[in-house]
Amino acid sequence: MLLKDVAYQKIKAKILEEHYEAGQFLSERTLIDELGMSKTPIKNALVRLESEGFVTVSSKQGIIVNDISIERINDIYSLRIALETFNCQDIYQRISDEQLKELQDIVDATEKAAEEKDVKLFATLDHEFHLAISEFAGNNEITRVLLNYQDHLRRITLRHLKKDPSRVQKFYTEHMEILHALKNRDETCSDLMKRHLLESKMMYFQ
Secondary structure: OOHHHHHHHHHHHHHHOOOOOOOOEEOHHHHHHHHOOOHHHHHHHHHHHHHOOOEEEEOOOEEEEOOOOHHHHHHHHHHHHHHHHHHHHHHOOOOOHHHHHHHHHHHHHHHHHHHOOOHHHHHHHHHHHHHHHHHHHOOHHHHHHHHHOHHHHHHHHHHHHHHOOOHHHHHHHHHHHHHHHHHOOOOHHHHHHHHHHHHHHHHHOO
16 A cells, blocks of 8 residues: 555544544644654645545645534435435345345444444444445445445544444444345335434434
């Protein structure tokens, strides 16, 4: 992996986990010291992070960590509801036993993360579950859109769960319900997915 990619991954991880908080001002010197890297890979990483909306780089103010606006969170969830309920409608009659086993493995790992209150791992597995369903449905464009928002969604989920870690149990239970409906080739999986995402969105605004 190139140094600029390593720098990108490390800075993004600190933003997602809110080690660098929204509204915080960073300097190149801070990043150089914390990452133990030279100026060039960090500059390249910042260009990429700015294009993805994570930071704003200003010659006068320095580097500002961007927050996700309420409007954008609302829009992302509305988009997810449309796409992910469609995925469930599309796949519930034809999902294979092998695919169901893969979803079960993710849910089992999620249960363990919930028991251990490992919020970071739980957030990663949460998105693996949703992406797996999309990949099984086989619409590459829908999966591509969800992947494009994956890091922003993970940031939202982590913020959700850090605010109230007990929510991991609710998310886990709802994933189990969706999986159970898929196993039964039950079209209510689509309604369960819609409710799960809608309630997640409403929870964020509480």
